[in-house]
Amino acid sequence: MSRGGDYERLPMSRSGISASSRPLIRPRTFFLILRYALPMTALVVFLGFYFYEPHIELAFYDRTWIHKEIDPVSPLAGCFDQGRVSPSYNVSEYIYGPKKTEVQAGKEMKMGLDCYNFAGTIKQEYRSPYSSRVPPEERTQYHTYWRSDLAPFGPRQEWMLKSFFATQDTTTSRLILWSNGDLSGNQILQTYLNRFPDAFALKIVDIPGMAIGTELEGSDLLVSKDAKAWVDGDLIRLLLLWNYGGIWVDMDSLMTRDLDPLLEHEFVTQWDCYDKKYLPLNGALMRFRKHSPYLCEAFHIMATSTPPRSGSTDWGALLYFKLWRRLLAASIPPFKVLPFCFSDGRSCRLDNRLPDPFVPDSTAGKWTFGLGLEEGGGLDQVLHKVFSVHLHNQWEKSYPSDGWVDRLLLRRYDKKLEVREEL
Ligand SMILES: *[C@@H]1O[C@H](CO)[C@@H](O)[C@H](O)[C@H]1NC(C)=O
Secondary structure (H helix, E strand, O other): OOOOOOHHHHHHHHHHHHHOOOOOOOHHHHHHHHHHHHHHHHHHHHHHHHHOOOOOOOOOOOHHHHHHHHOOOOOOOOOOOOOOOOOOOOHHHHOOOOOOOOOOOOOOOOOOOHHHHHHOOOOOOOOOOOOOOOOHHHOEEEEEEEOOOOOOOOHHHHHHHHHHHHHOOOOOEEEEEEEOOOOOOOHHHHHHHHHOOOOEEEEEOOHHHHOOOOOOOOOHHHOOOOHHHHHHHHHHHHHHHHHHOEEEEOOOEEEOOOOHHHOOOOEEEEOOOOOOOOOOEEEEEEEEOOOOHHHHHHHHHHHHOOOOOOOOOOOOHHHHHHHHHHHHHOOOOOOEEEOOHHHHOOOOOOOOOOOOOOOOOOOOOEOOOOOEOOOOOHHHHHHHHOOEEEOOOOOOOOOOOOOHHHHHHHHHHHHHHHHHHHO
16 A cells, blocks of 8 residues: 555545445445444544543634724824823833832733632732721722612622721721712611721712713713713713722622732723733723823723714723723733732633632532642632732622632621621
8 A cells, every 4th residue: 555645546445435335426335434434533632632622712803893993993082291290190100110019920820720820929918007087088998889779788798898808908098989879778788888997988970070080080971871881881980980099800700819919900800811912901890090191092082983883892892991991002001901810710711710600519619730729729719819809790699608709708798797796
């Protein structure tokens, strides 16, 4: 059998097969081929999967949209120019100043526990307790938002507050729960107002008021009839951070660790561990300082781009991405992008994402890579490294009793808050 690359000979090997089974295709031949070809194909596919990992990602992006929204990198509006930066924002310190911790790995961290382990490299610095009271306005401001007309604020929502008071420094930070209506009559919220008068506040958002002094001031975009659909999401967080500075946290989060070591940076987060080509950034947890020129540039993009489509991420992921690319084009260090697992360990592959918070623990008591779900176990250690767990709404679901969320997070919040109550 000589194969010596002789193409003329190839058809002969085929005729060799058909020779053993009479000329042309008769039903019998057909079934004979099926009988051998099918199992052979199955075997090859099986072996192929056994020895090789297939990596296939299919996504469809509208070419017109890419040409219009992604490809062009327009110039910045000049918010970083000397003389235009607000006196309350120190560019040489906040953007160019030395930093203690690195929050970007410089590499995707899809494998194993890499991302969680990277989060573990960020150490909490010991801070001596403040002896004097820090006035509410001077604290690190955390902002979150709850639509009063959407659903009542109940025990399920209260867990986010508990997670905040159990994990953040209540002597130096303040959580402001913003809303589009009055929440002060709510029994649950009243208990927190009484207990943490300096570290908790309820406020009502005034969108047009907050936009004063920005490029969006007086814009139709703030009052258009569609506004409600995106206003309560993407716009509010940017306006709040512009006016007050601090950290935005989505209400559907459970905080697991003090965010303090991250706060020397301004940041958004990675959407998931796959880094979607055109929409890699997420704003469920973001940090910007008051009058940050990054936000000033974001408002410029909002004011000059195509108005956002209802229910889209046009004023979220797409906006951050446009801004990030414009910054690079202008040789300005961009804001940071926290790795997905810092706040959203659910957004990766089956084998290394956090277990589903709304499903009872596996009967084997294991998470992944043989790591356990018990107190002090593998999952518990990971939860001490990351900063928050994003629950992606799912407000109608509850945490299974004695499940990992209940044991490793909720009970500990309660315990921590009990201790604090006694003090
Ligand atoms: C800005 O920060 C730098 C570096 O920390 C400092 O030297 C400078 O005095 C600050 N400028 C203002 C106006 O506070």
